[in-house]
Amino acid sequence: MTFPLPQQRRPSLFRDDEPVVRGRSLLPGARVPRFGDRTVWNFNGVLKRPANVKAVDWRVDFSLELEDPYWNLLVREFLTFALNHRHPAVLKSGVILDGANDPRTLSHFASHVRTAARWGEENGVLREAWTVDDLRQRINVLAAEGRSPQTVRHHVTTLKSLAAAAPALSLSWPAEDPWPGQSARQVAEVSGKTKLSTPVVPPATWFPLIRAAWAYIHDFAPDIMRADRRHEERLVTANPTSCDLDGRLEEWLADPQNKVPVHTAPSHDLVPHVNWSLLTLLLGYDPVHRSAFSDSLSHTAKKARLRRRALVLEAVAAGRTTSHALVGDLAQVIRPDGTTGPWHHGIDPRALKELKLALRDAAFVLVVGLSMMRDSEVREILRAPVVEHYSTPAISSTKIKGTTSRPGKHWWIAEPLVEALAVAEAVSSHDERIFAAVGPGAGPDGTINGVKLLKSFMRLVNAHRKWTGLDEIPLTYLRPHMFRRTMAMLTDQFPGSEIATGIQLKHLAKRALANATTRSYAASDSEWAKYLGDALDNVKFRKIKDLYERHTGGEEIGFGPGADRVKDAFDQIEATVKARAGDARTADSLLRTTRIHIRFGMLNNCTADHTNPVGAVCLENAIIPEGHTGPLDERCRPDRCANSMIGPEHLPIYESHQRKQLELINSPSTPACRRDLAERELDITRNVFKMAGDPR
Numbered sequence: 001m002t003f004p005l006p007q008q009r010r011p012s013l014f015r016d017d018e019p020v021v022r023g024r025s026l027l028p029g030a031r032v033p034r035f036g037d038r039t040v041w042n043f044n045g046v047l048k049r050p051a052n053v054k055a056v057d058w059r060v061d062f063s064l065e066l067e068d069p070y071w072n073l074l075v076r077e078f079l080t081f082a083l084n085h086r087h088p089a090v091l092k093s094g095v096i097l098d099g100a101n102d103p104r105t106l107s108h109f110a111s112h113v114r115t116a117a118r119w120g121e122e123n124g125v126l127r128e129a130w131t132v133d134d135l136r137q138r139i140n141v142l143a144a145e146g147r148s149p150q151t152v153r154h155h156v157t158t159l160k161s162l163a164a165a166a167p168a169l170s171l172s173w174p175a176e177d178p179w180p181g182q183s184a185r186q187v188a189e190v191s192g193k194t195k196l197s198t199p200v201v202p203p204a205t206w207f208p209l210i211r212a213a214w215a216y217i218h219d220f221a222p223d224i225m226r227a228d229r230r231h232e233e234r235l236v237t238a239n240p241t242s243c244d245l246d247g248r249l250e251e252w253l254a255d256p257q258n259k260v261p262v263h264t265a266p267s268h269d270l271v272p273h274v275n276w277s278l279l280t281l282l283l284g285y286d287p288v289h290r291s292a293f294s295d296s297l298s299h300t301a302k303k304a305r306l307r308r309r310a311l312v313l314e315a316v317a318a319g320r321t322t323s324h325a326l327v328g329d330l331a332q333v334i335r336p337d338g339t340t341g342p343w344h345h346g347i348d349p350r351a352l353k354e355l356k357l358a359l360r361d362a363a364f365v366l367v368v369g370l371s372m373m374r375d376s377e378v379r380e381i382l383r384a385p386v387v388e389h390y391s392t393p394a395i396s397s398t399k400i401k402g403t404t405s406r407p408g409k410h411w412w413i414a415e416p417l418v419e420a421l422a423v424a425e426a427v428s429s430h431d432e433r434i435f436a437a438v439g440p441g442a443g444p445d446g447t448i449n450g451v452k453l454l455k456s457f458m459r460l461v462n463a464h465r466k467w468t469g470l471d472e473i474p475l476t477y478l479r480p481h482m483f484r485r486t487m488a489m490l491t492d493q494f495p496g497s498e499i500a501t502g503i504q505l506k507h508l509a510k511r512a513l514a515n516a517t518t519r520s521y522a523a524s525d526s527e528w529a530k531y532l533g534d535a536l537d538n539v540k541f542r543k544i545k546d547l548y549e550r551h552t553g554g555e556e557i558g559f560g561p562g563a564d565r566v567k568d569a570f571d572q573i574e575a576t577v578k579a580r581a582g583d584a585r586t587a588d589s590l591l592r593t594t595r596i597h598i599r600f601g602m603l604n605n606c607t608a609d610h611t612n613p614v615g616a617v618c619l620e621n622a623i624i625p626e627g628h629t630g631p632l633d634e635r636c637r638p639d640r641c642a643n644s645m646i647g648p649e650h651l652p653i654y655e656s657h658q659r660k661q662l663e664l665i666n667s668p669s670t671p672a673c674r675r676d677l678a679e680r681e682l683d684i685t686r687n688v689f690k691m692a693g694d695p696r
Helices: 069-083 088-093 103-122 132-144 149-168 184-188 203-237 245-254 276-282 287-293 299-317 349-370 375-379 415-427 450-463 480-491 498-505 516-522 526-552 561-579 584-593 651-666 672-691
Strands: 040-042 059-061 332-334 340-342 386-389 392-398 408-412
Touching: 059 103, 069 088, 069 103, 069 149, 088 149, 103 132, 103 149, 132 149, 132 184, 149 184, 203 276, 203 349, 203 415, 203 450, 203 526, 245 299, 276 287, 276 349, 349 375, 349 415, 349 450, 349 480, 375 392, 375 450, 375 480, 386 408, 386 415, 392 415, 450 480, 480 526, 526 561, 526 584, 561 584, 651 672
Parallel strands: none
Antiparallel strands: 040 059, 332 340, 386 392, 392 408
């Protein structure tokens, strides 16, 4: 198709031979696209590409509608303005556009203009005669087509930016903001709610997935890596020619320790299928010579090859076979049917490739699941990533989201992740990154897809359950960023964890005024709430059971009026068990059915009934928040509440507190107001000791 040349209002601010990237760090040997390139701008090898971005996404394509000279020039000028804030011509023009940090944004801008040009052509809008009303109508049509508010917002942002650049463009375009005084979010009616849309990983998926990943890293990886090392050693020392194969075969078969490798794939045949390629490698020859055992070859060598096959099949008939020729004995597991055996049916070169991928995937699951790193940050991890950060093991990686300078960051980790990263680094074939393609022929790019990786690992675990004994993983909707959200929620379930949430999420989190995004990340989930509630109930019951066993064993379990009530309840249960001639199971049943209210704390245990907290000092003259039931923890008075139970484990804390208050009281430098407070604290401590029968 032939397009007429556009009528320019003025010469373009950019020369055709001018590079479209200025003021940015370029890669060595970069071939920077020129403004005059009208087909494609390829930024691969020019700007550093994040590890989670494919090469095709690092290009700007001027195809289809953008082949028209008018749209082509308009878009090229617009993108050059957006990408080069410090270009002298851009600064002189006074046009400052935000939001174009990398080629992906430029590609989105070009796509939005392309679809607008297509819509204009279909609706009779001349390419050089667009008006503000046309732009508004274009957005109205997008909304009417059912596009999401976020999609509409991106299109509005592009059109508003294009209007801002219009005065400096060489072609005609409406310079008036189509939506003055309104942001793109307001125009697209994007909800301003702070609730995060990212779902959590369901507990039914979380636990079997994390356990399976750890099993592959901790239990199965040694076997896999041992098989891989032996396979590589055999390949390196393999004879490239098949000379003296007959003599070597007879010598190999003469050793009764040598067993013929057979295929591990299930077969309906009674006779196992020999793995001729692996047998050739074990004999010391390149596997390409496996044809030396084939029975469908030329007539001249047929007799010799039939003889070799006969010798091997004779050994097979005698039972000298193995499906673990590369690795030997494997780790033993308990399978779903209750039997105990090796976790894999046999590791041969074909299975080895699949298992090395599984190790990479398992390591990815553990790191993305337990480190609270973003998917982009995980895939930027380079070799030797574990460092010591403030005397604690940490992952060193690069933060990409929301930055252009790619700053280095650290994420504190536990020992299991150190082990996972070591395994991932061992199987990676990439020169720099540890989460990349595995095996030869992967190419220098080595880009992986985190979503596909998660699905692949779950399917592999489920497919091999009958051998590995691992739990089945429900194949639910799963994305890498869901793990970060889940860990934030779990972290928030424990006191004081706002600090950990704030550090790991890179958001400021405070009790009184927390960042809205952090609160959304840490918001509870109904499935997890039920699970955590059940888990807490189980922990509480175990503690009550431990108290009961200590009490019946004659040990002191606590002091104070609350402790007396608990002891009375335990005595009644013990009497009932003896009257029924029961055992420990009877006691457990009674403990579960008897209403024993204990909230275990650091300074005391509260025995108040949440539904009817009679005698709770914390509720005296207190303003109870709407919807709150039970005691108010922050107003607890362990020394004078009728529900207080001081346990033996609490007394050392009060002893330390008493010493500290005495130091303050006896110090002449202590201000009078601080001494008065220390006196009151000392009285509380002494009351606690009196409750425990200690006169100090």
